[in-house]
Amino acid sequence: MEGHSEEEQREASARSDQLSRTRNTSKHKIVQHELLHIVGLYHEHARYDRDKYIKIHSGNIKPDRFIAKGCDT
Incomplete structure (x- = not known):
């Protein structure tokens, strides 16, 4: 990094390393x-019997955020 001090170069390198680790972790x-889906584990909210166990309080959901998809509410 021409024109930058050693300290600036170290800081930039550290930020780059952190970003790389974050991306890899993600x-x-x-x-x-996805591997857990392959072995048969799925999201609890997508279970066929979820309506027996949960109650959705639609009044607590912002109107533009509620998407009814396959539930009894």
């Missing part, structure tokens, strides 16, 4: 998540 989490 990718690993996504891969792990």
Whole structure:
């Protein structure tokens, strides 16, 4: 990095390393998540019997954020 002090270069390198670790961690989490789907684990809110166990209080949901998809509410 021409024109930058050693300290600035170290800081930029540290930020780059942190960003790289964050991206890799994120990718690993996504891969792990999808592998769990492959072995048969799914999201609790998507269970066929979820309406027996949860109650959605639609009054607590902002109108533009509520998407009814396959539930009894």
